[in-house]
Amino acid sequence: MTWHITSDVSAFAENAGPFLRSSPVRHTVLLTVTASLLSKGPHAYGESDPILGWWADDRTQEVSGALLQTPPYPLTLTEVPPAAVPEAAAALSPHRPTAVNMLVGDIPAFTAAWTARNGGTAHAGRQSRLFELAELTPPDPLPPGAARVAGPADRALLIDWFRSFNEYIGEEPPNLAALVDDRMVYGGIALWEVDGTPVSTAAYTRPEAGMARIQYVWTPPEHRRQGFAGAATTAATRNALDAGATDVVLFTDLANPTSNALYPRLGYRPIEDRAVVEFSR
Template sequence: MFPLANLARHGMAGGHPRAMRFWIAGLPPVAVLGATDDGMVLPQVPTEQAGEAAKAVAGQRVLGLLGEGAQVAALREAMGLGDASALLDREEPLFSLDLAGLRMPSSMGLALAPLSAAPRDLLLQWRAAYGREVLGWVEGAEAQAECDIDGDLAQGQHRILFRHGEPVAMTGFNARLPGIVQVGGVWTPPELRGQGLARAAVGLHLAEARDEGAKRAILFSASEMAARAYRALGFQEIGRFTLLIFAEPQEVRPA
């Protein structure tokens, strides 16, 4: 989803951190390696072709890798970055849902609204907390949160859940293509967890997307608590997804 959504939104001409470039092997393609302008590498590369893919990006600056777990592991080694220190290195379950089978939770007293309906300072606070907990942000969390929230507001793909007029959870789509959405940025403050709020927020947002024509949703889960909420909505695990972000930018040096 990330390579295609970035391509659709930002193209290949550069000028945006998520603008794309690609290495493609075979016709029809049997392996595709995407890379963003800011250095995130997004493989759809069978493990046996990791060496050739690594050579295609030799000498380039890499911030991290995102993709199917075994592919990321193989490509990391082929890039010569197996020992590089990581800020975040986590393999998570990958889930999929046919939206015709969405199981809606109770939403009594709850209402979903655009992100702009919540106070900006609250949005920044929540996104910084999300970044620290889920993405491993250390320094500059507030600045990154401001950048993210500005982008989310502009794109209109994130929502706030209100309970009796009070904001209680946040959800969104971090990638969207015709017929399919990818859930991301789900956050409930720690003091409000365990009440089904994230599940309700995601369910209501998915119902909205389904009504607009989406047929499928995917996501990866950062915790077992979150995974239980997604399973309750009807999601089924289909694989493993790795998020790898290096502590410092790395130069690819294939063997």
């Protein structure tokens, strides 16, 4: 078994694509990012080349693991066979990623192999939980207001709200204008508004292998604790299903008890826990 590391998006999609599509819920991030890289080019997320890889049997070429990074974001590692975890640390050493997002259970083996080979120290970062929709259960009763699909007149507001979301979770904002524009092309942003005033939003990614991911759930502080986030998430989820998604997923920050309590009430069930590990050089 061997890790194959490349920056060739087409080669990655050809070799790792069937493996990623075999479990679209668990591979949600790699599926959507790969689709973006294929359609918008290898530098869709930044100037640096992406780091892409798959774990394959040398004889049969069967793939049973994959990894992907679009710097400056953390590298994401799928669930892999136990032997592939320390081998990933070895294969990635020349690229020296500063942060890796992986299953919580794989952290000890990867960290031990990484620090033994490269020195430095490892620090625990953000922990997240992946949820999958089982059966959509709208809030009852719904809060005042109604849902609608965001349009061009909402662009400036959404860029501001998406920036606030990124700042809240501590991530570097991407090209937010392009992100908002892209989501609006396919009606991928839902707004909840009261008396004509938007009070909350939720977006979803283009369906890939039947899977769409809810993201950018945001309610400004002055409108919180009134049920608007649940209503906006319900609207975005329904829109994703109407757009053809058969699986709808989302991530929560495990440090946020509000979101971790909200989404199960809307019909989402937990699938796996992940964490980011940051490495010093």
